[in-house]
Amino acid sequence: MSSSDVVIRVEGVGKKYALHHEKAKSYTALRDVAARQAQSLGRWLNPFTLAGQLRKAQGQAALERADSEEDFWALKDVSFEVRRGERVGIIGRNGAGKSTLLKILSRITEPTKGRVEIRGRVASLLEVGTGFHPELTGRENIYLNGAILGMSRQMIRSKFDEIIDFAEVERFLDTPVKRYSSGMYVRLAFAVAAHLEPEILILDEVLAVGDIGFQKKCLARMEKTAESGRTILFVSHSMAAVKTLCDKSMYLNRGVVAGFGETSKMISHYIADALPTDDNDFPVRLFPDAPEKPAVIRRVAVVDDAGLPERSFGMDAQIWLEIDYELKRDARDCMVIFSVSRDGVYIYQSHDTDRNESLLDGRVAGCYRARVPLPKRLLTAGTYLVYPAITIGHSGQYGHDGRPDALSFEISEDDQPMGIERKGYSYARGALIVAEPAWEVGTIDAALWRNPTTQLPSPAGYKHGQA
């Protein structure tokens, strides 16, 4: 690879934000500025002694330094190069500087330090449906959104049919998008973006919305894009998506490039690094040893079918709850428990001894890994909290370790749950759980209403579309 292949060159880029500690709002009210000025004026007019004035001024200055502004470097000395046709994933925790980096590359904000060189037309997609106006129709929004993303009117016109095909919203083209279901809205927005033809495409977490089927379609479309020699920068919290799409990744940690290389290496680097934290927005969590406890939970994770830690799932996805624990001594009546709650309501609990009572007879000391699949298509869209626990003895009298709300995961609304393909309906459910449908539908004779023992006729007896 020659250096002429380089299309993005970032050298020593830093981005500083001033943090206002008193701020509850991001903008300043003129009143605050005026008040600050008046304060400093008042200090100089203070009719006390010089010494007193000095002391007071010093105190005031220290106070102001402490509570007014503090510099925060969202990015520090970031340097890297991306070659033509490369698909680079950017991973890191919230606040690691991923979005700031993308904002600099897409010229929304400028670097405080350093230099960025970009060769080729850039399209950045930091949000799905930027600039969509609820009052405008689907057709109008395609043109509006296309123009905002940098497409010419001519280009949009030539791709128009492709866009509505991709979005599958042809019947609602002339309906204001405020009447769209959320799924339709996202599909339309993404369809426009998917037809951009830049040389460099910058994507920020945009796949996190929409149903799984559509996400796959978008990923496929983007892979096609990359094959045609386009360069992609892709930020995502979904390790699976990064792994499918990107061969190379950058791991950002607190504004610093902590690694840049093969995606699978970066992911394991990231997961290993990010572990011992206090927040539950990460799909893996490690816990320290507790010597006084006979049984200790050391690691819990929510993983997908491939065993990769994952936070967001569609309704059809297979979710695994995984736990690593350590037994300090042999134990009888030991039990591992996973509970799942949403909005404070526990809706699922499973013990590793369920239908496997022999486990109660005894386990030898050692380290264990256990995992349990959540039933597919059980939970509706929402955020769920996972509570792992391990107990020894009845109600844990000989030992207990529990981590309430250790992890969280999200289920997003499928547009076609249970295989419903018809468009234009919103299937959002208000309830917490669904189940594999087993409905029986048939017609009966009205005279049978009073007969409690009457069975439904077989489904074959139901005549579709007839009264």
Added chain:
Amino acid sequence: MPTTRARRATSSRDPANQWLVLEPNGIEEQYWKDLWRYRELFAILAWRDIAVRYKQTFIGVGWALIRPFLTMVVFTVIFGRLARLPSQGDAPYALLVFAGVLPWQFFSTALSSCSESLTSNVNLLSKVYFPRLIVPAAAVITSFVDFLFSFGILLVLMLWFQWWPSWRLLTLPLWVAVAFAASMGAGLLLASLNVQYRDFRYLVPFLVQFGFYISPVGFSSAIVPAKWQLLYALNPMVGVIEGFRWAIIGQGALINPIGFWLSMGVTALLLVMGIRQFRQMEKRFADVI
């Protein structure tokens, strides 16, 4: 104040082979070229504002006609009939008033929508790049469309009073351009300040109301005492409205030459200041808004 330099190597005309350089403390030569490149976005944003403006209203674009017309009627009755203020030459008082209401309404709506334009497009500013100047400019265009509608009323009024315009009516585009400049200048200033200090959101309606009283909308400039004329002419809208009257009413219209040029000068100054202020603060919009 860090600014970003964006320049392209001149060696090649093919954009795929041109380097775009972003760094702090540079001069952005690219900006005005970009402004041209993004002209389609400008057109579509202006179209959006117009399309959305009267959605879900019953009389729709009728609002653009009703407001100036009613203002004109009320002013004619109050100033012309009740206060018996003099008209200019032999022009009907209604025509005198409408020639003032027309540019004033354009200026005031343009100013308000221009100064609100950035804060009401936060999602765009923080998610995509384009020369930010497009947003307030599109907002002014929207008010201009309203102006065109109410201009129709003027034509009807002239027919009604059988008032034949002279060649001076042809200078009207020039006065419209001055009104554009005045509203853009003040609007850009207020829009960029509004991003940082939301106080200006409350200041603007007050400014518009205040400006209304010190501009010759309902009366002729002639009734302003001579010793106040210069101070009075510092208001950029004085020049614009006098220009409108000169073009529409013709001969009888009075223009105080010193005051007029003062007014034009203030307009030019406002525009330059507005653009400079805007360009200076533009870099930080996405960070502050």
